[in-house]
Amino acid sequence: MNNKFLTKFALTLLIIVNGYSAFAQTKYQKDFNGFWSDINDNYAYFEEQNIDWKKVKEIYEPQAGKISNDNEFIQLLENIFNELYNGHSSLSTNLKTSNRLIPSGSDLYIEKSGNRYLIKDLRKGFGADLAGLKIGMEVTLFNGKPIDEQLKKFLPKFADQYNQKMYQYAIDMLFAGTHDSNREIVATENGKPTTFHPVSYGNRNELFYSKVLNESTAYIKINNSLGSNNLITAFDQAFDSLFQYKNLIIDLTETPSGGNSTVARAIMGRFTDKLLPFQVHEFDEREY
Incomplete structure (x- = not known):
């Protein structure tokens, strides 16, 4: 086998590999553009929520070109839904690492008051209530970490400043937790910190x-x-x-x-x- 043949074979193989890679990227880019356009044409609250949907496309379209599998694409779309900061907008599929949906996956309602996070409501008989959390408690840690830093994952990337509804969406998403991990919440009552481990549906039939x-x-x-x-x-x-x-x-x-x-x-x-x-x-x- 001569060198000219080896060189030609190597070039052909390189073209095939690059072509396959380009095809995979094109598939997800097309899916992304279809997804973005569908929301662009049908979502009714852009003006009311002051959402810069064109900027959302500028942020996420380059990321779509780097996607190599369906799981990565699902994660990308979940991140894009955070830009709507609306719990009623969601995919019809999820990963084990996906966040629980809100409000259906929420069992407590927490509001930020100044620099404090206070429990304002609980779903009676569900995980947070059964774990012993109470209305009026101040939450200081979630899964062992300060709350402020963890909210950034859910805040919209198109915005430079965040309003109360954006923060509330991020708080709701954080405390709903993910499908694949348990939650640990540190809350104080009368100045005494206590650690709680609420489960998804307590000890009741899930259905x-x-x-x-x-x-x-x-x-x-x-x-x-x-x-x-x-x-x-x-x-x-x-x-x-x-x-x-x-x-x-x-x-x-x-x-x-x-x-x-x-x-x-x-x-x-x-x-x-x-x-x-x-x-x-x-x-x-x-x-x-």
Whole structure:
């Protein structure tokens, strides 16, 4: 094999490798541009929130060109959603390292007052409440670190100055925690610091819990799981076990994430033997 052939072979291989790399980058760049354009065309609150969406593109488009796999791309899109500082905007997928969604993943509400972080509200019966945290406590550390520095991850990069809503979004995201790690919160009450370890849903059924209120009334509370198809079988079993009670209360106060049509139709189907207008309308929309 002569040197001229080896040189030609090496050049051909280099072109193939570079071509593959360029293709991968182009794919994610195209996906990024489609994502950015879709929000640009449909998001209704740019003006109200003073979001410089064009600057967001300038910041993140170069990063999209360096993406090499789907996990990196998901992380990039999650960072971009922070620019909207709106917990109701989220992806339909996540990684183990992803932040829990807000408000559905939140079990406490903390506000910054001066240089202090105070607990203003708790979701009764959830992790923070069950761990012993109380309204009025001052939080000083999260996962062993000062809070201010950790908020920077969630504050929008397009802004030079941050308003109260931006800070509140960052606080909510930080204290919701991630899917792959436990939370450690140091809070003080009457000047005494105490360490708490709240878990995601405490010791309750993650999908729902049920109980009998009296001889004629039963109760089912759904724990923000209307988007999980696993709820269908679990709900059916609970419903059958409570069938003898005249009244059934279904509590949806802990379902901030909403749900999907499959779960909704399955639950509604236990209360009717025919299609009703709402179900027909929903079915038609899915068909079209």
